[in-house]
Amino acid sequence: MGAIKTANFTDAQNAIAVYARAFGHPARVAILQYLFRMDSCVCGEIVAEIDLAQPTISQHLKELRQLGLIRGTVDGTRVCYCIDTDNWARMKETLHDFLDQDLPKLDCC
Amino acid sequence: MGAIKTANFTDAQNAIAVYARAFGHPARVAILQYLFRMDSCVCGEIVAEIDLAQPTISQHLKELRQLGLIRGTVDGTRVCYCIDTDNWARMKETLHDFLDQDLPKLDCC
DNA sequence: TCGTTTAATCGCAATATTACTATAAAGTAA
DNA sequence: TTACTTTATAGTAATATTGCGATTAAACGA
Incomplete structure (x- = not known):
């Protein structure tokens, strides 16, 4: 195992879990926050921002890229990364329905 | 390793990652969705709802309980579970700041 | 050309997660 | 009491994730 x-689960449940796992590591959170803060494409500086070895960060970037949350475009010897705003919006929609179900305060337990 | x-990361980044990992498994997503759908305390029926062995579900429930997202109260031989709405709201606040950072559509890459 | 820079990939070790069977614990009901 | 129900825990195996050193690949500049 x-x-x-x-x-055993619905596509929607699996999709939520897959997105959540993308945010389940603080390095990936930090990468995404940095890209948002820069508000544009960022070439190279990500490794300098985060205190992990270059191959480790490269691996995290790959996961985010494969999920579609970021895009990487080659620029000479560098690679520029930025948020894929369309897919970010799609992800938000998926998580929104799940997170934003509100309840009146329960007093049964 | x-x-x-x-x-290497901020408390805020780690908190986002910890919450996200709670949703990083479809069984935990399904458990939470079921508790929301029932809109009250639910005793016992969770195991019947999800096609995993009883100890496996018990383990997932424990993780959600330890994070504070659900509460379990003993009722005879059964245990009743429900969403902890206060902590759920706190979690939402933590994740919202992260997820809801929007950008004008980038065209740099 | 050759060396440099940058980022990806390979291969591995350490740790974490998932899921199960078997069992225990705690209450209920006869 | 004993049998039963329900849930938690212990122990274990399979798989996944994380992280890094070593290397490779690709583009640049002198």
């Missing part, structure tokens, strides 16, 4: 039994 | 280097 050790593998998630995705077949 | 294999352990997250939390010391």
Whole structure:
């Protein structure tokens, strides 16, 4: 075992979990926050911003890229990264329905 | 290795990651959705709702309880679970600041 | 050309997570 | 009491994740 039994759950539930795992590591949170703060494409400086080895950060960037949350475009020897705003919005919509279900304060327990 | 280097990140970044990992498994998403749908305390039926072994679900419930997102109160041989609405709201606040940073559509890359 | 810079990939070790079976604990009901 | 129900815990195996050193790849500049 050790593998998630995705077949037992709905596509929507699995999608929420996949997005959540993207934010489940503080380095990826930090990368995304940095890209938002810069408000534009950022070439190279991400490794300098975060205190992890370059291959480790490269791996985190790859995960975010594969999920579509960021884009990377080659610029000479560098690679420029930025938030993919369309996919970010899509992700937000997916999580919004889940997070924003509010309840009147329960007093049953 | 294999352990997250939390010391390299801010408390806020780590908090976002911890909450996100709670939603990083579809079974925990399903449990929370069920509790929201029931709109009250739910005793016992969670195991019947989700196609995983009882100890596995008990483990997922424990994680959600330790994070404070749900409460469990003993009722005879059963345990009743419900959303902890106060902590749920706190969690939402933490994640909202992160998720709801919007950008004008970038065209730099 | 050759060296430099930058980022990705490979391969590995350490740790974490998921899921189960078996069992225990705690209450209920006969 | 004993049998039963319900949930938690212990222990374990399989898989996933994290992180890094070493290396590679690709583009640049002298």
